[in-house]
Amino acid sequence: MMDVTPQSDYWRISHYGFTVDDAPFLYTVRGGEFEVKVKISGDYKVRFDQAGLMLRIDKENYIKTGIEYVDGKYNLSAVVTHHTSDWSVIELDKPVEFVWIKAVRRLDAVEIFYSFDDKHYTMMRNCWLEDNTPVMVGMMAACPDGNGFKATFEEFKIKHLPDQRRLEWLEKNKE
Numbered sequence: 001m002m003d004v005t006p007q008s009d010y011w012r013i014s015h016y017g018f019t020v021d022d023a024p025f026l027y028t029v030r031g032g033e034f035e036v037k038v039k040i041s042g043d044y045k046v047r048f049d050q051a052g053l054m055l056r057i058d059k060e061n062y063i064k065t066g067i068e069y070v071d072g073k074y075n076l077s078a079v080v081t082h083h084t085s086d087w088s089v090i091e092l093d094k095p096v097e098f099v100w101i102k103a104v105r106r107l108d109a110v111e112i113f114y115s116f117d118d119k120h121y122t123m124m125r126n127c128w129l130e131d132n133t134p135v136m137v138g139m140m141a142a143c144p145d146g147n148g149f150k151a152t153f154e155e156f157k158i159k160h161l162p163d164q165r166r167l168e169w170l171e172k173n174k175e
Contacts, residue, residue: 002026002051002141002151009048009144010064014084020144021059027138033161036137037102039118039154044069046146050077051153053101054140055110057133064140065112065125067099076114078125090114090124098154107131107164 008023030036042051044067052066060083068077068089074096075089100115108131113121129135137158141151 002139002153004042004049004051004141004143004148004151006143006146006148009142010054010062010079010081010085010140011144012060012081012083012085014086023140023142025054025056025136025138025140027054027056027136028158029134030137030158031134032163033106034137035102035104035159035161036157037100037118038139038156039098039100040066040151041098041154042067042141042151043149044074045149046143047071048142048144049146049149050143051141051151052077052139053103054136054138055103055105055129056136057130061130063103063110063112063127063129065103066101066140067096076124078112078127080125080127082128088125103137104161105129105135106161 009020012019040051050068054064056062062081065078068075074092077089079087100118102113104111110129112125115121139153
């Protein structure tokens with residue numbers, strides 16, 4: 001359970017003209033290639049309440065993805081920031097009790113998936129993230145417009161994936 005800080009967020013410059021970098025983020029550092037996933041639910045109340053995963057190199061390079069409450073509707077959301085932030089959403093037809101978010105980092109790409117049952121995943125975004133660089137990876141939540149809310153993260157898991165570059169090198173350099 002995370003008590004989300006009031007008036008907190010991660011956003012850089014674009015569209016709104018300001019930068020904030022102060023929301024809760026519980027993380028570990030990982031290098032190489034990996035898959036991370038978590039089950040997310042929350043007591044979303046006001047516009048832009050959000051909870052999800054974050055992969056972060058620094059304050060100018062990060063991905064945050066999860067569920068976001070906007071104008072009374074639940075949205076699957078991804079923000080990709082490389083100096084400035086962009087935002088993509090998939091509006092859901094109805095409120096959901098929880099959602100699974102999974103991110104797979106391979107070389108210089110991150111694929112983002114969602115699921116409502118942890119069995120069938122749908123890709124919602126593929127984006128660039130610098131490779132050969134350790135990243136902070138973990139759970140984040142933000143409440144830009146409100147007085148905070150409670151977010152719940154369950155079954156957080158990071159799975160190491162074999163590094164494609166090393167596997168190719170080993171194949172080329174067999175004894």
